[in-house]
Amino acid sequence: MDYSWLLILIPALPLAGAAAVAAGTQTRINRRFLVGLACAVVAASFVAAVLVRLQYNQVAPDGYLWLPLWSWGVDGVGLGLLGDAVSTWFALVVTGVGFLIHLYSVAYMADDPGYARFFAKLNFFIFAMSLLVLADGFVGMLIGWANVGVASYLLIGFWHQRPAAAAAARKAYWVNAVGEVGLILGFIILLTHFGSLRFVDVLPQAWSAPAGVLNAAALLMLVGAVAKSAQLPLHVWLPDAMQGPTPVSALIHAATMVTAGVYLVVRAHPIFAAAPWGSAAVAAVGIASVLFGALAALAQTDIKRVLAFSTMSQVGYMMLGAGVGAYAAALFHFATHAFFKALLFLGAGVVIHRFGDNQDIRRMGGLGRYQPFTYWTFLIATLALVGLPPLSGFYSKDTIVVSALMAGHPWLWLLAVAGAGLTAFYMLRLFCLVFTGEPPQDLAREELEHPVPAVKVIALAALAVLSVIGGFFAMPDLSGVPGAAAGAAAGAHGAAEVALGGLVVTERQASLLTMGLLLLVSIIGGGLAIRRFGPGRQPVQETAYARAALRGFYFDDLYRAAFVRPLAAVADWVGGIVDPHVIDGAVNGVARLAATLATGVRRLHPGYLRRYALALMAAVAIVLLYFVLVI
Amino acid sequence: MGIEGYVIVSAVLFVLGVTGVLVRRSPLVMLMAIELMWGAAALLVLTFGRLFGYMDAHVFAFMIIVVGAAEAAIGLALIVQMFRTKEAADVDDVRALRG
Numbered sequence: 001m002d003y004s005w006l007l008i009l010i011p012a013l014p015l016a017g018a019a020a021v022a023a024g025t026q027t028r029i030n031r032r033f034l035v036g037l038a039c040a041v042v043a044a045s046f047v048a049a050v051l052v053r054l055q056y057n058q059v060a061p062d063g064y065l066w067l068p069l070w071s072w073g074v075d076g077v078g079l080g081l082l083g084d085a086v087s088t089w090f091a092l093v094v095t096g097v098g099f100l101i102h103l104y105s106v107a108y109m110a111d112d113p114g115y116a117r118f119f120a121k122l123n124f125f126i127f128a129m130s131l132l133v134l135a136d137g138f139v140g141m142l143i144g145w146a147n148v149g150v151a152s153y154l155l156i157g158f159w160h161q162r163p164a165a166a167a168a169a170r171k172a173y174w175v176n177a178v179g180e181v182g183l184i185l186g187f188i189i190l191l192t193h194f195g196s197l198r199f200v201d202v203l204p205q206a207w208s209a210p211a212g213v214l215n216a217a218a219l220l221m222l223v224g225a226v227a228k229s230a231q232l233p234l235h236v237w238l239p240d241a242m243q244g245p246t247p248v249s250a251l252i253h254a255a256t257m258v259t260a261g262v263y264l265v266v267r268a269h270p271i272f273a274a275a276p277w278g279s280a281a282v283a284a285v286g287i288a289s290v291l292f293g294a295l296a297a298l299a300q301t302d303i304k305r306v307l308a309f310s311t312m313s314q315v316g317y318m319m320l321g322a323g324v325g326a327y328a329a330a331l332f333h334f335a336t337h338a339f340f341k342a343l344l345f346l347g348a349g350v351v352i353h354r355f356g357d358n359q360d361i362r363r364m365g366g367l368g369r370y371q372p373f374t375y376w377t378f379l380i381a382t383l384a385l386v387g388l389p390p391l392s393g394f395y396s397k398d399t400i401v402v403s404a405l406m407a408g409h410p411w412l413w414l415l416a417v418a419g420a421g422l423t424a425f426y427m428l429r430l431f432c433l434v435f436t437g438e439p440p441q442d443l444a445r446e447e448l449e450h451p452v453p454a455v456k457v458i459a460l461a462a463l464a465v466l467s468v469i470g471g472f473f474a475m476p477d478l479s480g481v482p483g484a485a486a487g488a489a490a491g492a493h494g495a496a497e498v499a500l501g502g503l504v505v506t507e508r509q510a511s512l513l514t515m516g517l518l519l520l521v522s523i524i525g526g527g528l529a530i531r532r533f534g535p536g537r538q539p540v541q542e543t544a545y546a547r548a549a550l551r552g553f554y555f556d557d558l559y560r561a562a563f564v565r566p567l568a569a570v571a572d573w574v575g576g577i578v579d580p581h582v583i584d585g586a587v588n589g590v591a592r593l594a595a596t597l598a599t600g601v602r603r604l605h606p607g608y609l610r611r612y613a614l615a616l617m618a619a620v621a622i623v624l625l626y627f628v629l630v631i
Numbered sequence: 632m633g634i635e636g637y638v639i640v641s642a643v644l645f646v647l648g649v650t651g652v653l654v655r656r657s658p659l660v661m662l663m664a665i666e667l668m669w670g671a672a673a674l675l676v677l678t679f680g681r682l683f684g685y686m687d688a689h690v691f692a693f694m695i696i697v698v699g700a701a702e703a704a705i706g707l708a709l710i711v712q713m714f715r716t717k718e719a720a721d722v723d724d725v726r727a728l729r730g
Contacts, residue, residue: 607729609661609722613652 003055004067007081009048010091011130017041018123025116038119039102042126046095049130053088060085061479066136076196079143082136082482086266089331089476090133093338097255097463098126104346104459105247108353118158118245125151129256133263137198138187141264145183145228148257149176155252156244168240175237179227183264186220189213190271199267203483206270218271218278221264222285229261229315231289236555238312239296242304246352249304250345254311255338262315262330265322270483273325283323283404287415289316292553294422298429299549301540302359303348306430310385311341313423317400320416326403328475333396336470340384340393343463347378350456351434354448361433362540368435370448373457375435377464382431384467386424386522389515392470399475402514406507417514421521428529436535637678644671656721658713662706669699 017038024034056065064084071078083091102122109118128151132144149172157169187197193213194202206214225231230238230253241253252258265272265282272278293313300306314337321330354371355364368375384391387398397420405413439448452460478484505513533540540546551557644667651664673695680688713725 605729607726609725610653610656617649617653 004065013041013045014123014126022120034116049091080136100459101251107453155248165243168243172237179224182220182223189217199482203270214275218275225261246349250342254341262318286319290419297426299546321400324407329399336392336396339466340381343381365437366439395471421525424522424525428526432533641675
């Protein structure tokens with residue numbers, strides 16, 4: 001019995017839900033019913049994903065589920081759904097975390113006038129993301145990729161009355177448009193070389209392609225991945241994306257969409273691994289983003305921007321894992337990160353509401369005494385992110401860092417360890433500023449003690465449990481993935497031992513050393529943060545470093561000067577000078593020319609009858625003379 | 632008297648007609664001058680028809696006379712209207728449709 005048809009349910013249900021809810025917003029149907037419907041379809045989609053995963057387990061590790069839908073008459077360019085280790089893993093997290101965040105939003109968005117509209121857009125996002133991860137070829141993936149971009153735009157700009165939100169939505173869309181150009185060019189190179197865009201046709205043959213083709217395809221696809229995953233240097237849209245409602249930040253800009261770049265690298269890993277420059281570029285982008293995100297998060301004052309830069313940093317770890325060949329570890333970290341980062345954002349949503357819609361952590365404090373449930377869940381998520389054993393982040397992050405060493409990159413390994421220290425510092429700084437110390441004077445006690453609604457409690461509790469036990473899940477086994485490399489199938493680490501400058505390190509030694517070091521730097525970083533920002537803290541000072549970090553280390557200013565201003569100047573020139581003078585001048589010039597000619601021709605018609613007759617006769621005479629003299 | 636005589640007479644008539652149209656201002660006289668040109672053309676058609684034994688030329692001559700008559704009728708109607716509206720006896724005064 002073949003259950004491949006279940007695959008279609010995962011994207012189709014949310015799409016139908018989005019259409020139904022969007023249509024329902026225009027009618028008098030009860031809003032609560034629409035919201036319930038939106039949650040139900042995502043729940044059903046999650047059930048379908050679970051069934052697909054169980055079905056896949058029947059054929060694992062060498063088989064996979066495949067459901068061709070249709071082709072556009074060209075060989076290898078079609079749409080189908082593929083259920084293998086990577087796609088089912090992603091589909092589970094997307095629909096599962098997506099459902100919990102839908103649940104949370106039921107309470108969080110209840111007072112918003114766009115209540116049902118919000119859920120229609122959220123459903124649409126789940127559809128696009130599940131299509132992205134379940135597609136059986138680069139074509140379907142691109143369709144999903146473009147649609148998550150649209151969903152992201154719609155949801156960042158959900159409060160479109162706010163100019164800042166509208167600008168942030170546009171910015172996210174533009175940066176991702178840049179990435180999509182690279183992505184499509186990469187796909188075109190693959191299509192021309194392999195004659196197909198199906199994974200099963202392209203990826204197993206990747207090693208046979210010439211180095212130039214592989215390099216070009218890998219680097220162009222990486223541009224797309226860097227834009228979508230907010231990695232350096234195309235990260236500038238992510239902090240601004242925090243203008244969207246908090247559940248959106250949790251779902252799209254932390255748990256799912258920003259990891260699409262990681263999915264792309266893992267899915268196309270035969271290409272990246274075979275390309276001489278591919279994996280190195282991925283790892284370089286990853287480690288740069290790890291450090292940049294952490295350094296920027298250190299001094300942010302807006303709770304959501306801290307988490308945004310932290311997301312950039314953590315996705316950097318996934319990229320680093322994918323760059324050193326630890327694809328399974330990258331997927332593992334994607335899942336655990338989705339749990340605790342979604343939890344952090346949802347917790348932040350509660351915190352923001354309790355402090356009267358204020359997001360500035362300098363004007364927070366002491367919430368732990370009034371909100372023990374939020375305190376504990378936030379603490380679990382924080383420690384999971386820092387990587388404290390035995391929480392989930394410890395397993396996934398440590399595996400990646402160990403893999404960097406085992407792949408023979410001691411420098412990457414050192415930098416990744418340093419990044420973990422910074423992570424511990426900024427997360428505990430955030431935690432202390434929000435939950436310890438004294439609350440601001442101007443806040444009412446009952447506002448702080450306001451109970452958390454039941455649906456939010458369910459979502460937070462479920463994510464907290466997942467954050468705790470997520471590390472005990474089996475690491476995904478990638479041996480059945482199309483074109484799987486032998487190294488990738490072996491799990492996390494490429495080699496059993498590695499020689500570093502004459503020193504031979506076994507995997508066990510490397511693991512123990514890394515875990516010890518990570519724990520040490522985390523404790524140092526966290527301890528420093530607690531001492532500085534814990535109970536009895538001094539106010540947060542504004543240093544020169546903080547000013548730079550708040551401005552995102554001037555990347556925005558650089559892009560504004562390098563791209564936005566010149567383009568705006570060109571646009572002004574075209575709109576202010578070329579269009580009115582050159583284009584309109586040409587158009588009006590044609591008209592004026594006709595008018596001038598007409599004025600000249602007018603003179604031929606004076607109205608004197610006998611002049612016409614004379615002209616006629618003269619012409620006859622000339623013709624006659626011509627015939628007589630010449631012929 | 633060969634064919635030349637007829638041709639010369641036709642040419643003289645035609646030139647007289649042209650000159651009349653060009654130098655006279657009265658619309659009535661101009662109509663008559665045009666009629667002279669019609670006659671010249673008819674004469675020439677008959678002449679050459681006779682020369683080449685092409686007897687259909689008679690039909691054409693009648694055709695020319697008919698067309699000339701029709702043209703004269705239209706012309707006269709126009710002249711009558713001209714007098715009624717403008718009291719003008721001079722074609723140079725009728726310039727309402729100039730460019």
